[in-house]
Amino acid sequence: MSIVLARVDNRLIHGQVLEAWVPYVDADYIVVVDDAVAHDLFRKQLMQAVVPADIGVEICSHDQVSRFCQGPVIDQHRVLILFATPEDALSGYREGLQYAELNLGNMHAQEGKRCISRTLAFGPDDVANLEQISRQGVVISAQCIPTDRSLCWDCQCEELKA
Amino acid sequence: MIGLVVATHAGLASALIQAAETIVGPLPCARSFSVDKSSDLEQLQQQLQQAIDEVGVDGAGVILLTDMFGGTPANLCARCLPSADVEVVNGVNLPMILKFASSRQNLSLKEMEALLQNYGRKSIVSTRDVLSGVKS
Numbered sequence: 296m297s298i299v300l301a302r303v304d305n306r307l308i309h310g311q312v313l314e315a316w317v318p319y320v321d322a323d324y325i326v327v328v329d330d331a332v333a334h335d336l337f338r339k340q341l342m343q344a345v346v347p348a349d350i351g352v353e354i355c356s357h358d359q360v361s362r363f364c365q366g367p368v369i370d371q372h373r374v375l376i377l378f379a380t381p382e383d384a385l386s387g388y389r390e391g392l393q394y395a396e397l398n399l400g401n402m403h404a405q406e407g408k409r410c411i412s413r414t415l416a417f418g419p420d421d422v423a424n425l426e427q428i429s430r431q432g433v434v435i436s437a438q439c440i441p442t443d444r445s446l447c448w449d450c451q452c453e454e455l456k457a
Numbered sequence: 458m459i460g461l462v463v464a465t466h467a468g469l470a471s472a473l474i475q476a477a478e479t480i481v482g483p484l485p486c487a488r489s490f491s492v493d494k495s496s497d498l499e500q501l502q503q504q505l506q507q508a509i510d511e512v513g514v515d516g517a518g519v520i521l522l523t524d525m526f527g528g529t530p531a532n533l534c535a536r537c538l539p540s541a542d543v544e545v546v547n548g549v550n551l552p553m554i555l556k557f558a559s560s561r562q563n564l565s566l567k568e569m570e571a572l573l574q575n576y577g578r579k580s581i582v583s584t585r586d587v588l589s590g591v592k593s
């Protein structure tokens with residue numbers, strides 16, 4: 296399995312992913328795991344359309360993940376995986392996308408969430424889901440774009456719970 | 458009169474409109490819409506819709522010019538396509554805004570969309586190529 300980046304980003308495919316992360320990790324395939332987009336034909340088509348022709352793209356719902364993991368793509372490509380939320384990332388992991396590291400990119404501020412940076416805000420559910428992911432041995436870090444300093448999630452997590 | 462929303466990352470949109478106004482004077486029914494790193498998507502979508510409503514006053518429709526196809530501003534604009542009387546052209550540059558300003562009275566929304574795509578492409582030129590073309 297060749298997962299070159301697994302990322303939580305509520306904007307899914309957008310400029311930071313296409314112009315910064317894809318070249319940085321040299322990905323040639325983007326996988327979005329998101330029920331809302333997978334079930335909305337217009338949003339799905341749009342998301343596929345913004346990906347350059349030389350990069351593969353798969354938008355799948357959670358119930359399609361295990362089939363995707365059994366297919367050839369994941370062995371033959373350098374895959375970048377996007378989840379909108381930590382909940383999606385945890386489900387995706389359990390469904391078979393066993394990434395070794397998880398990047399936290401964009402989780403924008405909403406009421407009742409606590410910020411650790413300009414782009415990352417966490418509610419209690421987010422923290423609980425990330426702790427579960429961390430317990431699987433996944434190394435979680437916060438880094439919006441490759442030139443940002445990477446923050447270790449474990450250190451932030453204690454502060455969020457305090 | 459066709460309305461205009463310029464939608465970009467950071468402060469580019471307002472700077473582009475400001476630059477255009479420096480050259481051709483005030484642009485009525487034009488708004489900038491900027492997306493920064495920390496903005497929430499749903500909030501942004503509402504702000505964009507509000508900008509569209511503000512400039513689309515007389516039913517002639519609204520042109521949305523974005524900085525980059527695939528970027529968040531362009532993705533938000535694309536989501537307005539089914540519900541609003543808008544066309545979206547990506548890869549905005551200053552000549553496109555100037556062309557828009559000088560043609561907005563005479564064209565339909567669809568004609569404007571085609572014109573700006575062509576004009577935007579044509580406006581990217583190498584000075585050396587232009588000069589050598591003149592000489593030869």
